[in-house]
Amino acid sequence: MKKVLVITYDKVDDSELMYPLYRLEEAGFEYDVCSLEKKTIHAKIFVTAEATLLPEETDTSVYDALYLPGGSAPEKLRQNARIKEIAREFVRDGKPVCAICHGPLILISAGLVKGRKATCYAGVRDDLINAGAIYSDEAVVTDGCLITSRHPKDLPAMMKAFVAAINAK
């Protein structure tokens, strides 16, 4: 069974946590939530998820894909060295890496966007561009194993692309 690693923290966007986690389950995939603490993660409004894994104990070789939701969580997560390394390992291994909204901030800090086509929340678009990405204002932008989206309304297009990419591996 395919297995997806989700890295997030408190104040993640509710929709960006709820829709993808249900959707991965519907697709028949397993997932683990990795965070800065092992605890119940509380999204901004009401959605929750159980974080069962710390970055330093995460072995990326057992996962088929990585999902990075947005909200305020990525600004905390991008400061963690092991999380940046995890993102680089997925890209190095050619496994799908999907990030939405503020999620691409982690890809910026991991040095993964230079020369790559990508998108993100409009409020951090300039940071994506300054990091060397080729920004595109589309619902979903795919460049190799990188899949990025802008905001919750893009979730249907994003998950269609992400599920297909996981199934294609």
Added chain:
Amino acid sequence: MKKVLVITYDKVDDSELMYPLYRLEEAGFEYDVCSLEKKTIHAKIFVTAEATLLPEETDTSVYDALYLPGGSAPEKLRQNARIKEIAREFVRDGKPVCAICHGPLILISAGLVKGRKATCYAGVRDDLINAGAIYSDEAVVTDGCLITSRHPKDLPAMMKAFVAAINAK
């Protein structure tokens, strides 16, 4: 393009509105939201949807399926004669009818559950049974064109069945 009718109102469950509407969009289906007023529908916590259609102006012949989310909305909706008739028209025409949580209350009032295998939220299970349904405590119960589920955690199983039923028509 396949088209789904969604009947709901204020105080619908957030998850039961968000996941299915995004999921229908991901599947490439269109949908219209029918309600007691043409306005922005506010789920219990924060999810919204635009109701553009009143029951009395709804022509079921242009739709391929019906979705009835739960929350507090169905207790209001089940009192509307045209909404009950709409549900009966979908069943008469053999089109998929999907209801979750308190959504099956509308099917009870429409006289559609007698002798049919179905499920619902545990708090109204006795009403489903008293209406003559064969209750089953499963994530998703399918009996002919009727697809029912218990609560938000069943959404992945429910939408897998519902999307497949719509595509099979």
